[in-house]
Amino acid sequence: MAMPGVTERPPGTPPLVQLRGIAKYFPGVVANQDVDLEVWPGEIHALLGENGAGKSTLMNVLTGIYQPDAGEIVIDGYLKSFASPVEAIAAGIGMVHQHFKLVRAFTVAENIHLGWSETPRRISAQELEARTAQLSASLNLAVRPGARIDELSTGEQQRVEILRVLARKARVLILDEPTAVLTPSEARELFKALKEFVARGNAVIFISHKLDEVLEISDRITVLRGGRKVATEPTGACSEKMLAKLMVGHEIVLDDLRARGPNAVAKANEPVVSLREVTARDSTGHVVLNKVSLDIAGGEILGIAGVAGNGQKELSELLTGMRAASSGQITLGGRDVSTADAADFSDFGVGHIPEDRLRSGLAPALSVTDNAVIREYDRAPVSLGPWYRPRAAAALARKIAEAAAVMVPNYSMPIRNLSGGNQQRFVARREMRIATKLLVAAYPSRGLDVGAINTMMRYFVELRDAGVGIVVISEELEELLNLSDRIAVMFHGEIMGIVDSAGADIEQIGLMMGGQRAAIPVRAAAMVH
């Protein structure tokens, strides 16, 4: 077996980790199918893919969080099956998750020794710290044993996590998007530590969607798409362009959804919504949207592309009044709405299909009727003055369900009893009723099957042809290219550029999703032509 890119090893050495034909299914979703993966001693192996490509599921199978529905796990030549992460770590497989699992009120030493069979039953704080210092020195990962986790920077916390895993004699270290939380200099230190770790005959699996760093750090790269392995290549043979193409997929079928019908309203000249240098912060003060400028015209569909977590959710909240901007200006139909709330936006004709419908778009435990009228409960016929009319509400619910082609056996049953696809169509129809100016749809096709996605897309086209401005946030580039007139690409809370969908260069969009700026100046592209 020739393994280019990996240092010489004696013949007969088995791979440290071998996954054979792994499959994992969730209700209605194939998360992994036929995935083979080999990781050799001394190797940093990058796992690349878009969100939802199945990277995390595959690693959860390897670390015993999930049990595979098919396939085998071979560690060091021995067939294994892990019932829990504890068994995986005992076999030398450790994972550092994206969200650290540390006890914030405990010291570094206490966290390292927590839940570890080698921790002595009775031990003083000094001894704990001494043991930690020793571990830290022997593994060459600098930590402050006596410091509380609260006092540490994110980079330091990550080192504690890594030390925790390595102290348990992990030979394979899995890192889930480790640099997402690091500053560039912290990332550099991490890379150095990883190189030293594999030099001792261990291996690292490095999950990422950042092309540049994958090319920098890894020895080989495996690309997953739609739950399947697309390719495993030595890093030397890869380029950013080629990886972007592998990640996003070759065949982008261009449907004709962008074409206007004969009776369609033409794209308006005046924008319905304008953002000017809008910056937003999260509750801890971190910038989540950085000086975003954007115009959306009536009768156009603007796609927002990007890897999830790069500010799309915040942008959708900003466009629907759920989040206030910390600086910059938002105008809706020429009116300054920088201080308006979600009810004002909805009154103005902004519909919102939220990212997580069960968490924010619906009250899952309440009835179909209650959920149907959440946008129109404050006006006739559902309300007269202060009075709420349950019958009128039920009538509206029936109307929405009919428009959405959702069969509702009982309108007083909790809406969570409806299937995910039905809930989504129901919410979409509800929002279309009020979206006279703008509809913001965040990941509208997530969790839907192909037929339901098509229905959803037709809804959007129908609204666009009626002259409504539409913003569609999606991870599916294909979907965006088929549907939208323009695509804005987000990265780290910024818009990297806006491209016309017609004749768009998929590779270029892939590169922008990974953090490259558009060749065209962003500001010029942001203007409505």
Added chain:
Amino acid sequence: MAIRLQRLPSASPAIALAARAIAILLALVTAGLLLAASGAQPLKLAQQVLKSTFGSGFGLEDVGLLVTPLILTGLSVAVALRIGAWNIGAEGQFYAGAFAATGVALFIPGPTIVMLPLMFVAGALGGLLWILIPTLARAYADVSELITTLLLNFVATLLVYYVATGPWLDPGGHALGTTARLKHDIPEFIGMVHWGFPIAILLAVITAAAFSFTRWGYEVRIAGSNPQAAKYAGMPFRRHLIVVMLLSGAIAGIAGMLEVAGTVHRLQGGISNNFGYLGIMVAVLARGSCIGVIAGAALMAVILNSGIILQTQGINTSTVLAITGLILFFTAVGDELAHFRIVSSKPAEA
């Protein structure tokens, strides 16, 4: 073919009701077995209880007196649940309401026709003020109302003990550890049952109607079920939280006022009779429904009354507490089991 259990996302009302009836029956049977094991004769006792409770107008009137505060404390807890808050402090708000109403009756002179409404308002305000701090702490600092309302119960209980045995002690000295008899009584409605009973039922009906037939009620329903959805729809979650929690406290305060002005006529330590805590159970039995609270309170009142009867038969008061606990326990199990159905089918495909 294989027999397996399937969990449904929601239980059908008929099955849920049946599960409750079976649960209560099982709890009583269990209690009976325990009583038999400790040498009592449960069947004879049950007969005695039924006869004393339902066999005479006297027994029913006793139940009527017990049910009034239970409806209101149950309603208080159920109302708070509508906005997703656990008011464990109905007990304290009950004391605060009784305290405020007594203060008004003792120190403000006036004719009964004026004083009773004044005491009613004072009782409501007392309960409202008692929940004010937990409400604001929850609304503005996200402090768990569960803890704060619970802890304030002890403050209220001790405050009432203090005034009843200290500054407000009956100067006539006719009774130990109570205030003087209040000059204003709530008139009788039927037999010994005072007008507090219809008032309590009316309050439950009005509250239920407000939740079902007003825009405000709809907003509270959404906000209580999913605050995130309220934010999404632009509803003022915090304002609703504050209003509903204060309403919850006021209702418990009214319960205290009715108890002191209608039934006990003196403020004394232990006047709440644990009604505040039992209200939690009433609300849970009623599944948070404002109308259901009436039925839950009736069941609770019958059990409490049975306890009094059992005591005359030489059974320890703790037994009654154990029976109520058993009922709650079996009901919780029954509610969960009502979600399941048995299906026979081929094994699920891999």
